Amino acid sequence: MNKLQQAVAMLHEVDSEAGKRSSKSRIHPASRLFVCVLFILITVSFHKYNVMGLLSMWLYLFITGIWEEFSFWKGLKRIRYILLLIVLLGTANLFFDRNVIFCLGSMHITGGMISMATLLIKGMLTVYAAYFLLMETGIEGICAALRTFGVPKGGVTVILLIYRYLILLLKEVQRMSQAYQLRAPGQKGIHIRTWGSFVGLLLLRTMERAGDIYDSMLLRGYQGEYRQQEVLGGRISRGLSGIYAVAWTLVLLFLRVFPVFQMVGNLLG
Numbered sequence: 710m711n712k713l714q715q716a717v718a719m720l721h722e723v724d725s726e727a728g729k730r731s732s733k734s735r736i737h738p739a740s741r742l743f744v745c746v747l748f749i750l751i752t753v754s755f756h757k758y759n760v761m762g763l764l765s766m767w768l769y770l771f772i773t774g775i776w777e778e779f780s781f782w783k784g785l786k787r788i789r790y791i792l793l794l795i796v797l798l799g800t801a802n803l804f805f806d807r808n809v810i811f812c813l814g815s816m817h818i819t820g821g822m823i824s825m826a827t828l829l830i831k832g833m834l835t836v837y838a839a840y841f842l843l844m845e846t847g848i849e850g851i852c853a854a855l856r857t858f859g860v861p862k863g864g865v866t867v868i869l870l871i872y873r874y875l876i877l878l879l880k881e882v883q884r885m886s887q888a889y890q891l892r893a894p895g896q897k898g899i900h901i902r903t904w905g906s907f908v909g910l911l912l913l914r915t916m917e918r919a920g921d922i923y924d925s926m927l928l929r930g931y932q933g934e935y936r937q938q939e940v941l942g943g944r945i946s947r948g949l950s951g952i953y954a955v956a957w958t959l960v961l962l963f964l965r966v967f968p969v970f971q972m973v974g975n976l977l978g
Contacts, residue, residue, distance in 0.1 A: 713883040719787060720876050727847035737950035738850035739857040744957040745842040751965045752834045757824040758810070763831065765969040769961065770837050777845060781837075788836050795832035799825040848872045874922065881914055 748769055755762050774781055785792075806821035842851065852865045885907065889899055899907055 713879055713886065717876055717879050717883070720879070723787070723844070724847070727844050734845065735949050736845075736953050737857075737947070738846040738854040740950040740954040741842055741846055742851060742854040742858075743954055744961075745838050747958060748838050748961055749835045751961050752831055752838075754965070755827070755831070757827050758820065759968075760823060760827055760830065761970050762965075762968040763827060763834070765964045766834055766961075768964060768969070769957070770834065770841065773841050773845075777841070779841060779844060784837060784840050788840055791836050792829075792833060795829060795836075799828040799832075802828065877918065878915065881918070882911060885911060885914075 748766070752763070752766050755766075773779070802821040802824045803819070804821065806819060806824055808820045809817045810820050810823060812818065846854070848869060852869045855865050855868070856862065886899065889903070889907070890896070893900070
């Protein structure tokens, strides 16, 4: 199985798992989206040298992962390329911030090293939080939550269609790659001279497919807004959603003000 096939299979797997979880959940997606956005905002607000404060924010992910039975290792495999990009961006801090903060024996710890570690932790926390949100609610739930918060329907529809038809785009690339390999047997990959025509043909085929999809949507009664099903209802669901949002808001604010790991270290010391 090549990388394109693996990507398509992974998207199908994520979509299937998210659909099963969202159908069983009694927490409204709007509450989950609110908590996730609040968690990301609080996480990125930490100072670039505050590593101990950031470590306490892992509590949210650990509790969510255990409660929802998420696999951190499987999540790491799925988001590894994003984390690799964050690591590459963080290495620039090693060259721009060379001020020595403290020493460990003969080793000088610079501000660039600490800020790089902080950036990596922030990246892992925020990416994992977004991944957990997608796995908990699914793309339909996220779009429903965005409409609940008043996001314009056009923007929500664009987000939903981009996610939905990303698989079609990957399949189209896979189909074109297979056709190219049949015409150039024994050649590894696509020759650099054909990159331009390959991308141009992909654009034309994508525009043609987009026109067919839009015509199909019009035939099915599309009037400028994707009609989503009612996500949740009832007093119990609304009550649980409110408790979920308020409880996590208090916990996240507490973790922001009081660094738990640093406090525990001071008590043990």
